[in-house]
Amino acid sequence: MLILLPPSETKAEGGDGPxxxxxxxxxxxxxPTRKELTGELVALAADLPASRAALGLSERQDAEIARNAxxxxxxxxxxxxxxxxxxxxxxxxxxxRGTALDRARSRLVVGSALFGLVRADDPVPAYRxxxxxxxxxxxxxxxxxxxxxxxVLAEQEGLIVDLxxxxxxxxxxxxxxxxxxxxxxxxxxxxxxxxHHNKSSKGRLARLLAGARAEPGDLSGLLxxxxxxxxxxxxxxxxxxxxxxxxx
Numbered sequence: 001m002l003i004l005l006p007p008s009e010t011k012a013e014g015g016d017g018p019x020x021x022x023x024x025x026x027x028x029x030x031x032p033t034r035k036e037l038t039g040e041l042v043a044l045a046a047d048l049p050a051s052r053a054a055l056g057l058s059e060r061q062d063a064e065i066a067r068n069a070x071x072x073x074x075x076x077x078x079x080x081x082x083x084x085x086x087x088x089x090x091x092x093x094x095x096x097r098g099t100a101l102d103r104a105r106s107r108l109v110v111g112s113a114l115f116g117l118v119r120a121d122d123p124v125p126a127y128r129x130x131x132x133x134x135x136x137x138x139x140x141x142x143x144x145x146x147x148x149x150x151x152v153l154a155e156q157e158g159l160i161v162d163l164x165x166x167x168x169x170x171x172x173x174x175x176x177x178x179x180x181x182x183x184x185x186x187x188x189x190x191x192x193x194x195x196h197h198n199k200s201s202k203g204r205l206a207r208l209l210a211g212a213r214a215e216p217g218d219l220s221g222l223l224x225x226x227x228x229x230x231x232x233x234x235x236x237x238x239x240x241x242x243x244x245x246x247x248x
Contacts, residue, residue: 001215002156003206004177005110006164008085009130015077017123024123030116033148037114038071040135041127045069055133064128076123079110090203093120100211107210111168113141116149131167145171159217161209163202178219180205181236184246194246201244205231
């Protein structure tokens with residue numbers, strides 16, 4: 001089973017790993033695209049107004065551009081220590097131990113606008129690039145990533161649970177992957193898509209699935225694991241969608 005997570009806009013500072021070496025990252029077939037995008041970000045960082053426009057930043061966020069300028073020289077940290085925010089707080093990867101930690105390391109993968117895919121321990125620097133960013137002189141990142149990313153995703157064996165947001169899912173589509181929609185149910189039985197608790201709910205679900213002893217091979221098996229873990233999941237509107245229900 002592969003659990004595909006979205007990245008976070010926020011990244012932890014620093015790190016104690018050596019500078020970025022693409023050959024140390026998983027999924028080496030993505031290295032040509034990684035190298036190209038990293039080089040473009042470093043060059044773009046020399047032009048603050050152009051960087052702000054491309055990355056959707058204000059002058060108060062120029063420190064984010066400085067991170068990009070140092071992509072080849074700044075220290076690295078394991079991917080699941082680098083990404084922060086609500087989903088990663090709920091995942092709480094650092095608290096996993098023993099065989100649960102081993103399983104999580106093999107199952108968890110982050111979809112990144114800069115690196116395509118990274119595993120839990122892949123050493124990455126802090127950076128700023130979002131799926132919706134528009135780098136000068138090229139089209140969308142989705143158009144750039146899909147030819148490289150989709151063949152790699154298609155080679156992955158076993159069940160794939162895709163928890164990425166829409167813009168990141170667009171970087172590399174995965175036919176047959178299981179997706180999760182978070183809904184809240186009111187006392188009158190009506191339901192609506194959740195925004196506030198969406199990330200934390202997906203983080204908690206990812207933690208359960210990542211460390212579970214079971215290795216589900218289909219949607220039914222995944223439902224059993226999640227329900228045993230206390231999640232209220234139902235089959236959704238498509239054959240590969242699950243609805244995670246929260247009660248008001």
